[in-house]
Amino acid sequence: MTAFALDQPFDGPGPRRSFIRTAVDAIPPSGLLVLSIFSVQLGAGLAKQLFATLPPSAVVFMRIAAGALILGLVARPKLKGMTWRDGLAVLAFGATLGLMNLSFYESIARLPIGIAVAIEFLGPLGVALAASRRRLDLLWVGLALTGMLLLAPWGEAATVSWLGIAFALGAGVLWAAYILLSASVGQRFSGTSGLSMAMIVSLVVVAPVGVTTGGVDLLQPEIILIGLGVGLLSSVIPYSLELEALRRMPKHVFGILMSLEPAVAALVGVVVLGELLGVLQWAAIMCIVAASLGATRFSRT
Numbered sequence: 001m002t003a004f005a006l007d008q009p010f011d012g013p014g015p016r017r018s019f020i021r022t023a024v025d026a027i028p029p030s031g032l033l034v035l036s037i038f039s040v041q042l043g044a045g046l047a048k049q050l051f052a053t054l055p056p057s058a059v060v061f062m063r064i065a066a067g068a069l070i071l072g073l074v075a076r077p078k079l080k081g082m083t084w085r086d087g088l089a090v091l092a093f094g095a096t097l098g099l100m101n102l103s104f105y106e107s108i109a110r111l112p113i114g115i116a117v118a119i120e121f122l123g124p125l126g127v128a129l130a131a132s133r134r135r136l137d138l139l140w141v142g143l144a145l146t147g148m149l150l151l152a153p154w155g156e157a158a159t160v161s162w163l164g165i166a167f168a169l170g171a172g173v174l175w176a177a178y179i180l181l182s183a184s185v186g187q188r189f190s191g192t193s194g195l196s197m198a199m200i201v202s203l204v205v206v207a208p209v210g211v212t213t214g215g216v217d218l219l220q221p222e223i224i225l226i227g228l229g230v231g232l233l234s235s236v237i238p239y240s241l242e243l244e245a246l247r248r249m250p251k252h253v254f255g256i257l258m259s260l261e262p263a264v265a266a267l268v269g270v271v272v273l274g275e276l277l278g279v280l281q282w283a284a285i286m287c288i289v290a291a292s293l294g295a296t297r298f299s300r301t
Contacts, residue, residue, distance in 0.1 A: 029248040033257045036241035041113065041265045043233030045272040048108050050226060054214050056105035059230065061203075061210020062218065064101060066231025068199040086188045093181040093194070094201025100174035102206060103167050110164030112275035114266025115151055118285045119165060121262050121292060122148065123172030127179050128255075128295045140291040147287030150280050259292035 027035075043063075050059045107116040125144055129137050151160065185194040210218075217223060246254055262285050269275035277285075 029245040030253075030257060032241045033245040033249075033254065034260075036238040036245065037258070037261050037264050038268070039233050039238045039241070041117070041261070041268040042272065043230050043235075043238075044104075044108060044113055044117075044265070045268050046226065046233060047105065047230045048113065048273060050223070050230070051109055053223065054217055056109045057102060057206065057209045058211075058214030058218060059227070060098075060101045060105045061206050061214060062223075062227030063230045063234055064098060064199065064203050064206055066228045067235035068196075068203045070231065070236050071196045071199050074196075089181065089184050089188055090194060090197045091201055093178070093185045094198035095205050096174055096177050096181055097198055098202030098205035100171055100178055101202070102209075103171035103174060107164050107167035107171055110161040111168060112266070112277060112281075113269040113273065114262060114275065114277060114285055115160065115281060116164065116168045116171075117265035118147065118262035118288045119151060119168035120172040120175060121288055122169070123175035124179055125288070125292050125295060126172075127176045128292075137295065140295040143287045143291035143294070147284040147291065150284030150287065255296035256293055259289055259296055262292075263289050 047059050047063065054062075104116065104120060107120070111119075122144055125140070129140060151165070182195075185198065188194060189197075218227075242254075266275075266277060266282070266285050270277070
């Protein structure tokens with residue numbers, strides 16, 4: 001499968017391209033999206049296992065470096081004809097992307113992945129609800145707030161880190177900004193050129209803290225290989241699958257399936273990392289999933 005842009009021309013031999021195209025077309029778009037969601041969360045699980053060797057900021061640097069390298073080779077940045085407003089949009093988009101990843105990785109260093117993703121998901125949910133004026137949407141807001149209250153560090157969740165929650169909320173706010181900025185960048189640049197430049201900007205943003213905290217450990221061959229794996233699972237593969245899924249399914253169906261991501265994250269946390277959650281924590285995640293499903297399903301746009 002070609003990286004990032006499955007709908008763009010493949011430069012390799014014709015038979016190979018035909019085989020890739022046939023293999024991808026054989027999978028229904030819903031299946032591609034589910035694979036994408038699992039890929040992202042498996043990448044997060046693999047990254048979290050690296051925290052025993054490297055701090056989260058260093059792992060973020062490796063992930064973004066791998067994504068920027070691969071995407072830069074596939075979709076080379078196109079600077080010709082770019083205005084200063086285009087440049088500002090890319091700079092804002094790239095900085096948001098880098099800070100969002102830093103906040104998320106700091107959150108999963110302190111929280112189970114399922115809880116961190118559920119809290120982070122409040123960001124895009126807020127974007128979905130922000131422009132709505134329907135009474136029905138109060139139900140989704142109520143469900144999201146209920147989920148957040150159930151995840152707060154009291155009772156069954158007393159051991160949950162407040163700092164981890166703060167980082168997850170920060171990642172959610174940055175995710176909301178990422179959604180809005182990605183729309184602007186998408187209108188200004190064709191294909192993945194804008195994203196390619198934004199990845200380079202995000203690499204510049206996270207490099208100082210990532211290199212400083214990682215130090216010489218970043219040069220270990222096995223760490224480099226794992227970092228490439230994290231980059232592939234967390235960025236390259238899911239972006240490719242999502243792009244293909246969006247090409248073949250309505251956007252509201254795409255949004256509904258993406259709403260399952262917190263539940264998938266919790267499942268991956270249990271299976272891959274042994275992060276067992278309590279009843280209230282599972283209930284909280286289901287509340288946030290239900291809020292996202294409802295907001296997406298009954299959205300007017």
